[in-house]
Amino acid sequence: MILRIQTYGRAGLLGNPSDGYYGKTIALALKAFPVTVTIYESPEIHIAPNVEDNSDYPSLEAMVQEIDRFGYYGGIRLVKATCRQFFKHCQEHGIAIPERNFTLRYQSTVPQLVGLGGSSAICTAAFKALLSFYEIKSIPLEIMPTLCWQAEDELGINCGMQDRVIQIYNGLVYMNFEEKFFTAHRHGRYERLDPALLPPLYLAYDPNRAEFSGNYHKKLRVLYDAKKQDLSAAMREFADIAEQGRQALLDRNHALLATLINANFDLRCRVLPVSEMNARMVYQARKSGASAKFTGSGGAIIGTYDSEEMYDNLQRDLEEIGCAVVKVTVATD
Template sequence: MIIETYSYPRAAVIGNPSDGYFGKTIAFVFSNFIARVQLYETPELEIRPERLDLVKFSGMKELADDVSYAGYYGGLRLLKASVKVFYEYCSKNGIPLDQRNFTIRYHSTIPLRLGLAGSSAIITACFKALKQFFGVKIAPEILANLVLSVEAGELGIAAGLQDRVAQAFEHPVFMDFNREHMESRGYGIYHPLDARCFPSFYIAYRKTLSEGTEVTHNNLRARFEFGDPEVLAAVARWGELTTSFMEAMKRKDFRAMHELMNENFDLRRKTIAISPGNTEMVELARSTGVSAKFTGSGGAIIGTYHDEEMFNHLREVMHAHQIDVIKPEIVTRQ
């Protein structure tokens, strides 16, 4: 029997990138793209490579193009580290695992290195497959921690919990990474949200702007730990914006949500260096009347629009600059 599991890209609505700094955020996952993992029993444990793991090319240009698109690492290291962390978690917690071996492989349609949490989606799908194969139950808040430990602990990728929480819950979530709660329990305070109270969202992305999340977080982490007043004030304000956004959702105050999302990016731009291409994409979107902010670390943006006329105008303007625009299909728990 082949076990097939899925996970989805994440869109950060408000509050990012404060999740790694005891802040607050709101995020959801959407099913326009997908990370798929297949696992089935075999005599030996094998991790199968995907297209992104190729080491044979027709020439140097193909190699250079591949690195520009996908970076230097494919998904094999994600699966290998996931299996290791899963095994160690079960061993540490006295969860018995039988001696069966398996073959595991992955495939992902999530655009790479655009701040859509494609790596953690592959890891989350891997954990789901391992859980099902061995009959292990892991609560979503713990699963999110394990996925983060794969990236941050095993692979040295600077990241926060937000993406992994949204992917573990597979539902829009308000996340409060309160320091006391985090230090005493190891995870934040998570509240599922009613997606019907969201405004109309679009997501736009330009593949040529890709860069890893570590580009943002490495600089911000150093400044946060140094106690940079500008960064500390920004993190506090991002938390306030998140709380205000949740209150606006309850009132269905779409204008307020529009303005809060814009402020989130404007504060980020003041606090963190942003590439001209990313700034141009945000300003281009805003020129059509929509709100715009990063979905993650850059390369993709999210915002609100009022009606179909505004959305169609946005798509036309962005398409002229080689920027794709989609309506996210928000995943919610049944």
């Protein structure tokens, strides 16, 4: 039997980057950007390489250019690390894994390294595929994101929990990573919200601004440790924005939601370094009256718009600076 499992790129709507610092966030899964894992029984374990694992280049210059943009690593190491966490967890909790091997292939449509959760989408899709292939049903849903996060952490990838949560749960999720609860339970409090509560959303990204998000999170951790008092207060403020956003969604207060989206980015600019080219995307979008903030570490933005006329204007303005623009559909399957 051939199994095909999908997860999706994600957008942080509010609260990020406080998820890495016991904060609160709201995120959603992006239907436009699926990652598909295909898994089927085979005599030996085989993880098939994808374009992210490319080792063929037209020239030495082309190889160096790709390394400069995307680093040295592809997706195979992510799959391996996920497999290891899956196996170790089952072993430690007395969960029997049937004795059969598999071939696993992955294919990603998530734009690379622009803050849309491409790496974590590979991990979470692989984890879901292993669950289906081995018919394991005893791992609690809320623990699954933690195991995927541990796989990336093991590889030295600095990241918070948000991406893995939304890519395991799909849909629209409010997340509370309060430290005492998270430390005691190895997961946060995750609340599904109805995507129908959302106003119209757009997403824009520029592939030419690609940067390995782990670098951003590593720099953020160093900065946090150096200025802990100031940034701890900022992370609490990010978390409060997410909490207010949850209530705004429940109240269908779309005007407040737009204000909070803008406030999230403005706070980021006050307390964290933001590159001029990434910030330009936000300001270009705001020219039309739309709200805007980063979806993740930079390179992509998300926001609300009030009308088709506003969408047409922001699309024109963003395309002028090389961005692709799409209307957001939330993946709920």
